[in-house]
Amino acid sequence: MASRDAPCADGEGPTGNEPDQEPRSPCTPPKGTCASPTGACAAPPPSPPCAPGGSRDPQCTAGPSGAPEGAVGGSWRPNTVEEFLGMKGVEQMFAVTPLPWCPHLTEVRPLPSRGLDAGAPCAVCGSTAENWVCLTCYTVCCSRFVEEHMLYHRLETEHNLVLSYSDLSVWCYACDSYVDNRIIFPHKNAAHISKFGEALPGMP
Ligand SMILES: [Zn+2]
Ligand SMILES: [Zn+2]
Numbered sequence: 001m002a003s004r005d006a007p008c009a010d011g012e013g014p015t016g017n018e019p020d021q022e023p024r025s026p027c028t029p030p031k032g033t034c035a036s037p038t039g040a041c042a043a044p045p046p047s048p049p050c051a052p053g054g055s056r057d058p059q060c061t062a063g064p065s066g067a068p069e070g071a072v073g074g075s076w077r078p079n080t081v082e083e084f085l086g087m088k089g090v091e092q093m094f095a096v097t098p099l100p101w102c103p104h105l106t107e108v109r110p111l112p113s114r115g116l117d118a119g120a121p122c123a124v125c126g127s128t129a130e131n132w133v134c135l136t137c138y139t140v141c142c143s144r145f146v147e148e149h150m151l152y153h154r155l156e157t158e159h160n161l162v163l164s165y166s167d168l169s170v171w172c173y174a175c176d177s178y179v180d181n182r183i184i185f186p187h188k189n190a191a192h193i194s195k196f197g198e199a200l201p202g203m204p
């Protein structure tokens with residue numbers, strides 16, 4: 001009973017310039033201010049994962065990094081043939097991302113045994129400027145930038161998927177989008193062989 005510090009043998013004592021704030025319980029240091037030399041209490045509370053710099057701004061728990069930016073462009077769809085025809089060049093404004101799949105891929109017929117002829121003329125007007133080949137019946141027709149005979153072919157036949165002999169992209173009229181799927185890789189490859197004399201990179 002000599003000293004009030006005596007019962008509290010472990011560690012104790014103000015280590016720095018901070019005296020005990022709660023003198024009534026000298027043996028049980030206030031939580032979070034333990035002066036133990038082991039440092040067990042010294043760790044700060046975990047900081048939010050989005051604040052690697054150590055900032056504890058409470059707003060950071062709703063950090064902006066995960067917020068999705070709205071889809072950009074590409075949502076406009078023509079409702080009439082007139083609007084569609086008016087799209088000349090418009091697609092170049094879009095950051096074109098092909099669909100990985102579309103329901104019309106089932107319309108694609110196997111490649112003809114003769115392969116594809118990327119130099120074939122339009123079946124209607126004979127143009128060789130910029131043609132597409134229908135992946136259902138393999139008719140070759142010119143693009144909307146020439147005389148739009150592939151568009152007319154689609155309107156007459158409802159064959160939706162066509163392959164460009166210009167850039168080997170595949171367009172689906174029904175989905176109003178480019179499509180890229182392994183189903184049509186052989187077709188792109190055949191067109192590439194015809195056009196450049198060699199297979200597509202990565203194709204046998
Ligand atoms: Zn066709
Ligand atoms: Zn034509």
Ligand SMILES: [Zn+2]
Pocket residue numbers: 102103104105160172173174175176
């Ligand atoms: Zn489609």
